[in-house]
Amino acid sequence: MHDIRSIRENPAAFDAALARRGLSPVAAGLVALDERHRALITEAQTGQARRNEASKAIGAAKAKKDDATAASLMAEVAALKERMPAIEAEEKDVAAQLKAALEMIPNLPADDVPHGAGEEDNVEVARWGTPRGFDFTPREHADLAPALGMDFETGARLSGARFTFLRGDMARLHRALGQFMLDLQTREHGYEECNPPVLVKDEAMYGTDKLPKFAEDSFRTTDDRWLIPTSEVSLTASVMGELLDESALPVRLTALTLCFRSEAGAAGRDTRGFIRQHQFEKCELVSIVRPEDSEAEHQRMTRAAETVLERLNLPYRKLLLCTGDMGFGARKTYDLEVWLPGQNAYREISSCSNTGAFQARRMNTRYRVAGEKKTEFVHTLNGSGLAVGRTLVAVIENYQNEDGSVSVPEALLSYTGGMSRLELRR
Structure with missing residues (x-):
C-alpha cells in the first residue's frame, strides 16, 4: 500500500516510478480523490462544530425570549442535521474509492532495479x-x-x-x-x-x-x-x-x-x-x-x-x-x-x-x-x-x-x- 501523503507531495515522481513498471500515470486521479476526501472531512467537522454552537445559542436565545433568533437557529440546526448524513456517507464512499485505487497499485521499484518489460x-x-x-x-x-x-x-x-x-x-x-x-x-x-x-x-x-x-x-x-x-x-x-x-x-x-x-x-x-x-x-x-x-x-x-x-x-x-x-x-x-x-x-x-x-x-x-x-x-x-x-x-x-x-x-x-x-x- 502506498502513502497518499507522499503521492500528494510529489505526484510526478510517483508516476515516473510507475512508468518504470510500464504503468500509466495515476497520481492526478489519486490526488483529486484525496483532496475531495479531505474537503469532506473538513466540511463534516465544520458542520458538526456549527451544529453544536447553534444548539447552545438556541438555549441562550430562549432565555432572553428572543423567539426570532431561536427560530432561525433551530432552522439552521435542522438543516445541518439533514445535511450531515449525506456528507458523512460521501466521505466514506470517497475514502473507499481512494483505498480501492491505492491497494491495486504495485510497489514502486528500487532505484537500482533494471528497467525492462519482462x-x-x-x-x-x-x-x-x-x-x-x-x-x-x-x-x-x-x-x-x-x-x-x-x-x-x-x-x-x-x-x-x-x-x-x-x-x-x-x-x-x-x-x-x-x-x-x-x-x-x-x-x-x-x-x-x-x-x-x-x-x-x-x-x-x-x-x-x-x-x-x-x-x-x-x-x-x-x-x-x-x-x-x-x-x-x-x-x-x-x-x-x-x-x-x-x-x-x-x-x-x-x-x-x-x-x-x-x-x-x-x-x-x-x-x-x-x-x-x-x-x-x-x-x-x-x-x-x-x-x-x-x-x-x-x-x-x-x-x-x-x-x-x-x-x-x-x-x-x-x-x-x-x-x-x-x-x-x-x-x-x-x-x-x-x-x-x-x-x-x-x-x-x-x-x-x-x-x-x-x-x-x-x-x-x-x-x-x-x-x-x-x-x-x-x-x-x-x-x-x-x-x-x-x-x-x-x-x-x-x-x-x-x-x-x-x-x-x-x-x-x-x-x-x-x-x-x-x-x-x-
Missing part, C-alpha cells in the same frame, strides 16, 4: 557451479521419476491435474530435503523455526498483498478462510497491527509448510511434471527489519537461499529481476535459477524480495525508534529457502544415473537414514 530483461549477476557432463543423454524428471515413486497418475486420479502422489524412497527424499533446509536456515542463518496455520483470514492475505488483486490465484474454504499460497502470509502477518520495540529487530522467521495455489494466472505453464503444482511444500524465509537495514537483509536472505543449492552441489544462477518481471509487492527481487540438465535450462527455484514498507503499511506494523517518541513502519522481506518440490526435481535431474536410478546428495545422507540411491521400483 523476463528477457532480467540481469544475471552471478553463477555458481559447473553443470555436470553426462556420458549419456540426461532425461527430464517427468520421464525419469515415475519409475522411482513420483506417481502422477494416482495424484491426478485422487485430486485432478497438478497433484502428485509420492511413494517410498521418493517421499523419503522429499521429506529429507525439507528437513535439511529447515535445519540449515535455523542453525546457520539464525531464523526462528515456526509452525504456523495454513488457513488464514482475509486480513492476513490482504496485509501481505495477496488480496484483493490475486484472489483467484488462491484457494478459499467454505468458511471464508484462505489456504496459504506461501507461509510468507502466516509468518509476515504474525506481526500484523503490532508496535515493535527497535531492540526486537530484526525478526527472522522460517517455516516448512504446505502451500496451495490455484495457478489461475499461470494457465498452460509447466503442466507436465512436478514443477508447478497446486499443493507443494516450501521452506519460507521472512525478515522484519528497520528501513535502514532492509537492503543488507535482502542480500543476507538471498545468500541463505543460495547456501542450500551449494550444499546440495546444484549449479545455479542469480538474477536481478527487471521492473517488468517483479512481483506486485516487491521493490527489488533476486531469483535463483537451478540448472536442470534434462531441460538443458536454468529454472526458478527461489525468489527473494524486499517489499520495503509496502506490506507493513497494509498491516499497520510499526516499530518505536529507541529513545524517541516517533514510530516508523518496518520493512518486510520474504524468500524461498527453498521450494522443496523444485529442489527434488533438480536433485533427480542432476544426480540421475544411466540405469535410471538417482544418487542422493552427500549432504542429505544423514536425513535419509543412509539411503544413498533411489532405485527403480518393482
Whole structure:
C-alpha cells in the first residue's frame, strides 16, 4: 500500500516510478480523490462544530425570549442535521474509492532495479557451479521419476491435474530435503523455526498483498478462510497491527509448510511434471527489519537461499529481476535459477524480495525508534529457502544415473537414514 501523503507531495515522481513498471500515470486521479476526501472531512467537522454552537445559542436565545433568533437557529440546526448524513456517507464512499485505487497499485521499484518489460530483461549477476557432463543423454524428471515413486497418475486420479502422489524412497527424499533446509536456515542463518496455520483470514492475505488483486490465484474454504499460497502470509502477518520495540529487530522467521495455489494466472505453464503444482511444500524465509537495514537483509536472505543449492552441489544462477518481471509487492527481487540438465535450462527455484514498507503499511506494523517518541513502519522481506518440490526435481535431474536410478546428495545422507540411491521400483 502506498502513502497518499507522499503521492500528494510529489505526484510526478510517483508516476515516473510507475512508468518504470510500464504503468500509466495515476497520481492526478489519486490526488483529486484525496483532496475531495479531505474537503469532506473538513466540511463534516465544520458542520458538526456549527451544529453544536447553534444548539447552545438556541438555549441562550430562549432565555432572553428572543423567539426570532431561536427560530432561525433551530432552522439552521435542522438543516445541518439533514445535511450531515449525506456528507458523512460521501466521505466514506470517497475514502473507499481512494483505498480501492491505492491497494491495486504495485510497489514502486528500487532505484537500482533494471528497467525492462519482462523476463528477457532480467540481469544475471552471478553463477555458481559447473553443470555436470553426462556420458549419456540426461532425461527430464517427468520421464525419469515415475519409475522411482513420483506417481502422477494416482495424484491426478485422487485430486485432478497438478497433484502428485509420492511413494517410498521418493517421499523419503522429499521429506529429507525439507528437513535439511529447515535445519540449515535455523542453525546457520539464525531464523526462528515456526509452525504456523495454513488457513488464514482475509486480513492476513490482504496485509501481505495477496488480496484483493490475486484472489483467484488462491484457494478459499467454505468458511471464508484462505489456504496459504506461501507461509510468507502466516509468518509476515504474525506481526500484523503490532508496535515493535527497535531492540526486537530484526525478526527472522522460517517455516516448512504446505502451500496451495490455484495457478489461475499461470494457465498452460509447466503442466507436465512436478514443477508447478497446486499443493507443494516450501521452506519460507521472512525478515522484519528497520528501513535502514532492509537492503543488507535482502542480500543476507538471498545468500541463505543460495547456501542450500551449494550444499546440495546444484549449479545455479542469480538474477536481478527487471521492473517488468517483479512481483506486485516487491521493490527489488533476486531469483535463483537451478540448472536442470534434462531441460538443458536454468529454472526458478527461489525468489527473494524486499517489499520495503509496502506490506507493513497494509498491516499497520510499526516499530518505536529507541529513545524517541516517533514510530516508523518496518520493512518486510520474504524468500524461498527453498521450494522443496523444485529442489527434488533438480536433485533427480542432476544426480540421475544411466540405469535410471538417482544418487542422493552427500549432504542429505544423514536425513535419509543412509539411503544413498533411489532405485527403480518393482
